[in-house]
Amino acid sequence: MNQKTHIPLNELARALFTINRHAKTAPEPKHLYYIKKESINLLLKEKRAEKIGLHFSNHPKFSNQHSTLLVKVGDYFFHIPPTKEDFKELKHLGELDKHYRNPPARMSLSQAKKIIYRHIDWKPPKQHSVTGSNARSKNYKSACFTPSSLGRIDWPPSKTRRSSRTRF
Template sequence: MSEKATIPLNELAKALFTINRHAKTAPQPQHLYYIKKESINRLLRENRAQKIGLHFSNHPKLSNQHSTLLVKVGDYFFHIPPSKEDFKQLKHLGTLDKQYRNPQVKMSLSQAKKTIYRYINWSPPKKRHTTARHNTSASFTPSSLGKMNGPPKKPRRSTRTHF
């Protein structure tokens, strides 16, 4: 049995909820949305999640209405981009029901990412440690131009008279 199969579905759903919540406010959410989509697609392939239908998006792209795929994972619902087959096979549910909310979760983003990384078997790329090269040579002599001091200044006389 693989390690990802040992992660309970409800724990994966909570991790996805946490990642999705943070992605909505992140300055650069691409990675969070990528791991969310990758996880949901794997859950769908493993029949641990189910496609419910299509919804109109609340955020149209360039003023054009588009649809998103509604997927159920455990007790949670998520939207991901649909495939062409989804439009042929699934019912369109119309506009999103704003009354419905997923259950709240108390999970940190770092814990959620660890759970999802373990499930999708993803590891961050290794960062290259680059050392800054200074273009100096043994024979380099810095210029003194612009660093010349003017003539020494005369000390200021005190205009106060002391009695």
């Protein structure tokens, strides 16, 4: 039996909420938004989530107003990018209700990611690492290398030669 069926919907919703909250403040949120979207799309396919309607976004792209898809997962609501079919099939709800808040969820980001990874069956790409005592020395380069003048024959530097000009 698949591991995905063992994850309760409320636990998935709390994990999605935690990932979404962290993605809003992350310096590079691309991966977090990707796994959120993949998980919600999978929940929609499994009929465990429900499309509610379209909202105007609070953050217009390139000064153009655009819409986001409002999805209900358990007791939580999330926004994901809509498809062309969503515009044809769903009602536009207008502006986002700024007074609504999702219920609070206490979960660490690492735990939330584990739950979502298990749900979408995602595995991190394999990274080849160099092992052994020379691993660090082979790949390490200083960010600020200043060559030493010790051992140079022409130290201290002689006066620079200027073209001889006669001054009048």
